[in-house]
Amino acid sequence: MARDNINDILVFLVIARERSFTRAASKLGMTQSALSHIMRGLEERLGVRLLSRTTRSVSPTEAGERLLQNVGPRLEEIEAEIAAISDLGDKPAGLVRITAVDNVIDNVLWPRLATIMPQYPDLHLEMSSDYRMVDIAAERYDIGVRFGDQVEKDMVAVRLTPDMPTMIVGSPAYFAHRPVPASIQDLMKHNCIGLRLATSGGVYAWELGHEGRAIEFRPRGQLIFNTVYPQVNAALSGCGLAFLTEDLVGHHIRAGRLVSVMPDWCPPFPGLHAYYPSRRHSSRALALVIDAIRYKG
Template structure:
């Protein structure tokens, strides 16, 4: 656009405004931190550019011409508005405001977002958290999200990813009643002869093939069974009812394992994998509201980083 100012035009207008406000070259020069002669040159440059005299100058006084007065009255409100805008942005560093759009796996919400919501909203009343709960792996940038919480193996390589907790592990589990009726698998490949509670990644056509670790490599078993869910909590409920063998995250079944409602199966083949991370696009200047949210999640209820796995396990193929 031709109306956009060049750097020289902006500096000349700024010089003119300072002189018009102070009606003194020396006072205006002190305000801008330049010499009076340099300030005079900038004003003359502006007058040469518009082809009209903007200031009357004598050895004792400075006054606006009629054209200068009209220009001054026209641009002074715009200059003040720009100053207010910059001040507002600077203030937002101390008082974050605005909307932070977050895409998160459901499991991450319970563990890392729910526990901080009360304190975060109290501390940052001008920040709106727009949280989408979805286990589908979406493009963060294309979806218009500022950040995402997801497991490490499905994070895009160009994202900044910060670990939120220790590695996770999926384990096969079943109720004592199910095992009494159908017996226990002795190897993951035995699962093809069992009733399994399956789960499907949102947006995928086929159910997730259960992944196990053996001989320093991951392998998959395409299990079968009477139920397929797109929600892991529902799959766990069905497992607890004894309908079939489930494959939940170990952390979500510690209580039923401890009280005997569930029995762990095939543990030698159930290896840890990268846990939950908060990830966001790489950026030079981060919005204060986003920085506040990331810091709050990182400092959340659990010690960050967790413990290293007992054995070295290569990453799954995403």
């Protein structure tokens, strides 16, 4: 019975953290009906309701919150100790979970990690594309990747790239019948492509600057996306101007498919950093991944 309780409590913890049977089922690789069956059995054995369910949400009850806050961290400590023991084997082993945005996974992380995977068959990676500012401790990621100015001060941060140049770009077809902008006033007359921020829900304000003065420019135009690749495609199609990092559009500029404008108004972004909690058990698997992706200049 005790073993059943532990397994079912692990399921409860995922549901409580995700606050959704749908997301928990996807994360655990189980059906929602199976999760509901497990929760009913656990609540019956404990004699108390752990989750409050409505048609739109799931949240822990008072008893569930106590279980989440007091038992959850202890089970995580047990998992960390088991990982530490398994880490004493001949080769790094275990799962390393990483959260980053899609283009960073494609262009920075995967090219560096692909080279080490065949050498370490017991190393497993899970990389999740997410534009939110993820609480990696709460969502049980081992590594987060964001620009340096977005990393919390209590995290260990490892640089992955130099500072990243930014560019305002449009296609030659777009400029065929429009003047090239040279100022913010000019830019306001153009069809600018927006990015919807996942965390706040607002549209990202372009972080421009000129002669030492920082300027937030709020783009206006026909198109708003919530990821960067469609912005690139829209600019290539002549549908507007986009504000993007050089790694996304530099090859298009060199090929003549896009034109960079107002370069003096585009300060670089701080370099990408991998970060993780300082209290995190530093396994050989984690150390291996960090070493593979770090910036070696």
